[in-house]
Amino acid sequence: MSIIEGRYGPNVIITSVDKIFNWARLSSIWPLTFGLACCAIEMMCTNASRFDLDRLGIFPRPSPRQADCLLVSGTLTAKMAERVRRLYDQMPEPKWVISMGSCANTGGPYWQHGYHVVKGVDQVLPVDVYIPGCPPRPEALLDGFLQLKELIKKETLAKKPA
């Protein structure tokens, strides 16, 4: 017998559709991990026991069809951009994109020259959260997810005023 059983009578919970949808979405962000370079090491570390993203309901998925967030961590090359785009297109709506690290944000050390690097994931995908750092600390990645949760909280089904 735990503390919650037997405490409440039969009840009705009233909330808005927006609230319950957003609550469900932000409480179980399943990112499709897209580790491309050294940022992926920090991402793995954040997923592992020390920082434990799972306690925030964030659980990495290997398949785009089960994911609702694309976490691009690392240098996006022109050759890889096509694959990222294809995986993004395979993800079900609603979907969000987190760009992790300087390379994914702007191209990083390849930001001006370089025939091979896409100068930012936002040239290929719509990005919701940018995490600066080279590579970002696990705390920064955690903060990025918390910012994404704040974003999801503001989403609404209602038509936006013109």
Place this chain on the structure above:
Amino acid sequence: MLVTPPNRLLRLVIYKNNIMDIPAYIERLEEKIGTDNLQTNYPHDQLTITVSRDKIQEALQFLRDDDEALFDHFMDLTAVDYIGKQPRFQVVIHLVSIPKSQRIRIKINIDDDSAEMPTITGIYPAADWFERECYDLYGIRFAGHPNLKRIMLYDEFEGYPLRKDYPIRKRQPRVELRKPEVRRSDETVEPPR
């Protein structure tokens, strides 16, 4: 006073006021492929030979199999683009001899813009991907290579990006970009000539 027997004079090279001892197998290699096809030097304290393009397979075969050389380990193959000079390209090969504990650097000058040299995969199979990389980035064609195609870039890529005349601003994206690239300034940066 330096007393050297006459037949030993061939083996000494003066480099930065130091007299370097050139191993005997280099002399034998010189006899084999001809003096015109081989120059020996000692930059950065490493034995370096420049071999003419047509004799490279013969020279490498010798360096691998000679009892004193025994260069059994292929380390590296890359190229340099000396744009504006003749010869324009230089292919550099590094070899290591594990039994004899010695290293050698081999340079091949490629003097025309067809940029072609014979493959060395018949002698060192490990050179396969190195030659493909060299072809991919420098456009040097290795005649006789079993599978000479791009190894890192995609097949639709035009040009050879590490050549000095490749436009520095040229981009070849495979997907449509959502917005233009952010640039520090609009001035064009020309590669050094």
